[in-house]
Amino acid sequence: MSRSRSGVVARVLLATGGAYFVTSSTLAAFCIVLFASGMSRVNAVALGTMLGFILYLCLILWVFSSRRPWQVLAIFVLVIASENCMIFVIGHGH
Amino acid sequence: MEQDFRRSMGWLHTWAGVVLGSILFAVFWMGTLSVFDSEIDSWMEPATRLPAATSPLPLETFRPSLNDAIAAKAAFWNVIMPDDRQAVVHVHYRTRQKFITREFDPVTGKELPNSGTLGATGFIFPFHYTLEIGLMNLGEWLVGLASMAMLALCVTGVIIHRKLFAEFFTFRPTKKPRRMLLDLHNMAGVLGLPFHIILTFSGLVILSTTYFPGSVKAVYPNPRGYFFEVNGLTFLPVKPGKAGASVASLDKAASYVRNVWGGAEPHTILVINPGTTTSRMAFFRESDRQVIVDRDVISFEGPTGKNFSRSPAPHPIIRAERFLSGVHLIQFHHWALRWLYFILGLGSCVLIGTGFLFWLETRRKTQESTFGFRVVEGLASGSVTGIIIATLVFFVANRLLFPNANLFGQDRATLEIGAFYFAWLATFLHGWIRPHRMWIEQSATIGVLAALAALLNWITTGDHPLRTLFHRYLWPVAGMDVVLLVGAALALLTTIRLSRRTRVPTPLNVPFGERL
Known part of the structure; x- marks a missing residue:
């Protein structure tokens, strides 16, 4: 992986911040989908938060091992945007 | 490609470790001590070293403190009954100004004098997950970041090592210090790997709603609803x-x-909004015979005493979540397992400490004079040996301060904490000022302070190890003294070995390719 200073800073930001927002919005979407498909709220959230950390870990490792961080960034942006759209559309009214 | 992957994981392992190692060591060190929080409490509060009661006191004994709570318009009032780790009865309530803890003799029901210390449950345990930084939950977020780094370190650590199984048995204490450090690092890492991963993961799950509030907000109109329900x-x-x-x-x-x-006894009795028309009483069942934190709760209407509700049997997902919490919080009573947690926790501390030292040793030859090296060296001394010294100063201050000590308008409990931070800061400065001698001097300090703490316990309370070992109810004190003395011996041995090594300097040959 590139050892240039800006490359390292970019990867650290992408791993901590970017991967965090991907995980966070995926969890929200996951909970809404589970709740909408009949699981009780408390179970949906408990299951989601337990799995969330594993997803976050995988994303962090992906950011640091990837050869093309720009591609990862693009995928992150795409995922965050689409999940937030979904939350906006079906997440209203609890 | 595979070689490239391994290199990038090695890079992540090195730098995540160096940058977040300080926080990780603090979290693991305080967590390891929290395994024996009640026992440390009874060491720090000699008035609570009492034989266990044979039968529980009637709850009405504590009515006067309930009336005090009502008079102070407390939001809640609770009683925690004694168990086989904690002989005294604890009463807590929160007034508008502060959180109040009172302790009662389990046999006579008389109130014990104010202990003037936060002890392990009031300082060491909260430090474990908040670093005592309350501002905007910053401490909890830092602990979360460090925990995620720990998970990443565990995974990358496994990836960069090819001979995982061989490292179970590889320890070469007679080899060069750098080789020995790496062996120790690998051994502590591999043997304790399940412990490191499970404890880090369950710790994150316990604080999951702090880290991912979005998941709760997505399905709950009021986020507190999830907390009550789960x-x-x-x-x-x-x-x-x-x-x-x-x-x-x-x-x-x-x-x-x-x-x-x-016939099972309630362990905690809670009254919410005491003294108002909507108050509720709740009884929490004792659950020290199982790992899972299974809160069977029966509640009553406060003013009438009419039965109100019983918590429903939890769904398997919630049971899984509570099992993880239970594995982390160790509320169950099993002495062998508790010691295993303690030893594995110390193993995690060794893992983090040797990681730091290995980083320093591989670079000492080439980068010793650089600013970055000095910073890491100062950080490593303050955050590895430094926090141990600070904790020991906290214990020594606890035995030295007078019962109603007061300095600059600060009460005794605050002074103890002040001594902790003062000592901690001093170790960072020491590491910065004396880069060559700091490990020797700081391990000597650890040895002296640990022995001093055990000695002061004897002088101030008369409970020396020969006495405490022969009374069952004093075993917690005996255990703490023995650990202090063993620690002192180990630290002094280390000091002797280290100072012998500096007198006969061994050249460090670091092949360039071997550096991480």
């Missing part, structure tokens, strides 16, 4: 009522509860 506390949210009501007989409710549970 913990089986749905009776808790009550509307504020009018003052002037009384609280019905606690003992009558307790006997009803014992009946429902087939």
Whole structure:
């Protein structure tokens, strides 16, 4: 992986911040989908938060091992945007 | 490609470790001590070293403190009954100004004098997950970041090592220090790997709603709803009522509860909004025979004593979540397992400490004079040996301060904490000022302070190890003294070995390719 200073800073930001927002919005979407498909709220959230950390870990490792961080960034942006759209559309009214 | 992957994981392992190692060591060190929090409490509060009661006191004994709580318009009042780790009864309530803890003799029901210390449950345990930084939950977020780094370190650590199984048995104490450090690092890492991963993961799960509030907000109109539901506390949210009501007989409710549970005792008794028309009493069942934190709770209407609710049997997902919490919080009583947690926790501390030292040793030859090296060296000394020294100073200060000590308007408990931070800061400065001698001097300090703490316990309370070992109720004190003395011996041995090594300097040949 590139050892240039800006490359390292970019990867650290992408791993901590970017991967965090991907995980966070995926969890929200996951909970809404589970709740909408009949699981009780408390179970949906408990299951989601337990799995969330594993997803976050995988994303962090992906950011640091990837050869093309720009591609990862693009995928992150795409995922965050689409999940937030979904939350906006079906997440209203609890 | 595979080689490239391994290199990038090695890079992540090195730098995540160096940058977040300080926080990780603090979290693991304080967590390891928290395994024995009640025992450290009884060491730090000599007035609570009492033989266990044979039968529980009637709850009405604590009515006067309940009345105090009502007079102070407390939001809640609770009683925690004694168990085989904690002989005294604890009463807590929160007034508008502060959180109050009172302790009672389990046999006579008389109130014990104020201990003037936060002890392990009031300082060491909260430090473990908040770093005592309350500002905007910053401490909890830092702990979360460090925990995620720890998970990443565990995974990358496995990836960069090819011969995982061989490292179970590889320890070469006679080789060069750098080789020995790496062996120790690998051994602590590989042997304790399940412990490191499970404890880090379950710690994150316990604080999951702090880290991912979005998941709760997505399906709950009021985020606190999830907290009440997942913990089986749905009776808790009550509307504020009018003052002037009384609280019905606690003992009558307790006997009803014992009946429902087939004789099992309540461990915690909680009254929410005491003295108002909407108050509730709740009884939490003792659960020290199981790993899972299974809160069977029966609640009553406060003013009338009418049965209100019982928590429903939890769904398997919630049981899984509570099992993880239980594995982390160790509320169950099993001495062998508790010691295993303690030893594995120390193993994690060794893992983090040797990681730091290995980083320093591989670079000492080439980068010793650089600013970055000096920074890491100062950080490593302050955050590895430094926090141990600070903790020991906290214990020594606890035995040295007078019962009602007061300095610059600060009470005794605050002074103890002040001594902790003062000592901690001093170790960072020391590491910065004396880069060559710091490890020797700091391990000597650890040895002296640990022995001093055990000695001061004997002088100030008369409980020396020969006495404490022969009384069952003093075993917690004996255990703490023995650990202090063993620690002192180890630290002094280390000092001797280190100073012998510096007198006969061995050249460090670091092949360039071997550096991480």
